[in-house]
Amino acid sequence: MENSLLFYVLSTLIVLFSFGMLVAANPVFSALFLALTMVGLAGLFFHLEAYFIAGVQLIVYAGAVMVLFVMVLMLFDLKKEIAPFSRGTLAGFVKLVCAGALFGLIIGAAKHSTEMMMITPEQAASQSGYAVEMKALATLLFTKYLLAFEVLGVLLLLIAVGVVAVSRAKGGTHVRS
Amino acid sequence: MFALEGLKYVGLNHYLVLSGILFTIGMLAVLLRRNLIVILMGVELMLNAVNLSFVAFSHFSANINGQLMVFFVMTVAAAEAGVGLALAVTLFKTFREVNIRLFEQLKG
């Protein structure tokens, strides 16, 4: 009971916040709504017993990436957007239909695949605290996915170099000059 | 017959539907919005929707691999956001706006 109630509360909040991100005309509000969505998703991850992932979601997405988005929007300091949404009734209609069709496809695929997988509630109930999860995660990360782990380190280094190069490229050291 | 029994026990399907809704909203943001940064946020939301389904699958099949994938996706998404925003700032310095109307002015 408590389980399903929590899911419904959190998922309603998440959908509302993400919808707010879609419709808010001011991009700063969009970013703040998305930050709230990220916090809600962290809660959902916690609910799914992915404790460490929930914490990382809070630190990386809500605490770092979205702060970066908000900061950049404040650097631009756009008071009101000129045209927040794309024009054209026909194009808009087509886009909506496309999104609807995609949604239908995803739902259909989900229904189909879970019927095939036949996962029962009993199977899901066997979980055991954060410590076991953490150690399993670490073991996998440092043995099976060792190469991916080291390559990600290199990727982050390359991104750091690239970002510095891009931001130096043109237009001086200030956003407005 | 559909409604109550299905709603009472929250299973994998519910999470997948939520993930689908979030993915669609993210895609709509990419399609409909004209601000480059909001489009990037839409991409982030789509990645998060996928993360949610990974974690849900991982939970309901008692397999830790899904969580590890989420870890990797988060890393790559953060890197993507960093590069995307660096490009957006560079565009802003040149064109004084981040609305994708500016691409109409590009000539090759």
Added chain:
Amino acid sequence: MGQDVFEITINAVKMVAIFLLMVQLVPVLVWVERRGSAFIQNRFGPNRVGPLGLTQLLADAVKFLFKEEYIPNGANRLLFYGAPVMALVPGALAFGSLPLSMPIKIEPFSISILGMSIATTKAYTFAFQSFDIGIGIVFVLGVSSLGAYALLMAGWSSNNKYSLYGALRASAQMISYELALGLSLVGVLLLYNTFTFSEMINLQQGPLTINVMGAVKEISFLPNWGIFFQPLGAIILFSAMFAETNRLPFDLPEAEAELVAGYHTAYGGLKMLMFYIGEYGHMLVASGLMVTFYFGGYNLPLIDSAQVVEHFVGHGLSANAAAVMGALALFVVFLAKVLVFLWIFIWVRWSLPRFRYDQLMDLGWKTMLPWALANTIVTAVVILVLRNKWVH
């Protein structure tokens, strides 16, 4: 069902009480800060209202309450009102996850009126914290990184360039020092191999124990506190905490000479007070973390928490009453340790001058981050050499 209602009531009461404890400590801290600064600068400080000026704070609060509402032109009302509310949330959530004292284990006992037993309670463990979250450190880090939003919202919505500069400076500073903070925590994790606060505190009980290649050496006059294993990490963590809370010598966001009052330039009255509550809440969490990681948490040095309970049993109390008394005594110990660190926060604020902004960023990125890295590597090497099983 009865058990459920009991559980919900207990948790709700605990949650509200611990939040109010945090809010109530703020006036006391403001008083300590004002009297302490006066003491350091050879002044009197507030001494007119009430004994030692203690009720000055009440007077201030009432005054704040009756201040005129002010919203600058062109401000974004929703965010302008939302920012002070947001400033309260991270501190409150982080403080709720800290264990303030040892958990009280209540054994079953029967309630009787006039010799007739009417009910027997079940065994219950009362945790002295709002919620016991397994991933303690990660949760606290994540929640306190949300603090940047309050600053950015306040700075952007005030429609004032000083506010915006203050907010950008503050958030850039916060995230820069978060790196050093996060990295110095790796040493703590290497030491304890757990994220959970209560397990860390339990590991710090007893005399200082050093494990050299399987041979255990005890130093009986020192407690087994983290500070003896991680002195550099503790210093880096504590300095980074200063920057996180935006206090002198890291209070560049509100450098009066340049930025008026930083991100809360346009705020007045109770809304400004809420930013202060957020700041002091952050200080409280920082001190609590220092105590938990490096100074044995709520435990007395060299004395196990079980021994405290035994002491109270020895004075003729029943097991349950002794558990409650022991927990309360250790709660006082925790508060005392936290207050020492809060005093250091205040002391440093009134003793050191402010950095320049480029010096500040240099210190964060080029000094503290490399030192934290060195601390991590040295800790890992030492632990590897001392604890690894070299022969199979």
Added chain:
Amino acid sequence: MSPLVIILALGVFVAIFGIALVYVSSLLGPRQPQSQMKLTPYECGLEGERREDTKISVNFYLTAILFILFDIEIIFMYPWAVAFGDYLSAGNGVYIFAVMAVFLAIFIFGLIWEIKSKALEWE
């Protein structure tokens, strides 16, 4: 009771507490007709300047991006640090240390490069 419920409840409680404080203070404060001059953004007595002209250094967002990248590298160390003890008692300490040593070497190289490239210089 799941800690998540308490966290949510605490968040809602704090928000309501904060909103109540803001609301009460706006209710109790005196209401006077406010002059236009008083409502202008604070500017040290000068006529209000348009904020659109203020210069903001790119370094702020550059710092933020570099923060994200290093932050993720640090988060990768957390599972490593927690699992370190287990690997040591299993006798695999050298392996797990070497794994992180490679990663740390990349980290240190990145940090040195950033410092050398003067991306973190503020003038």
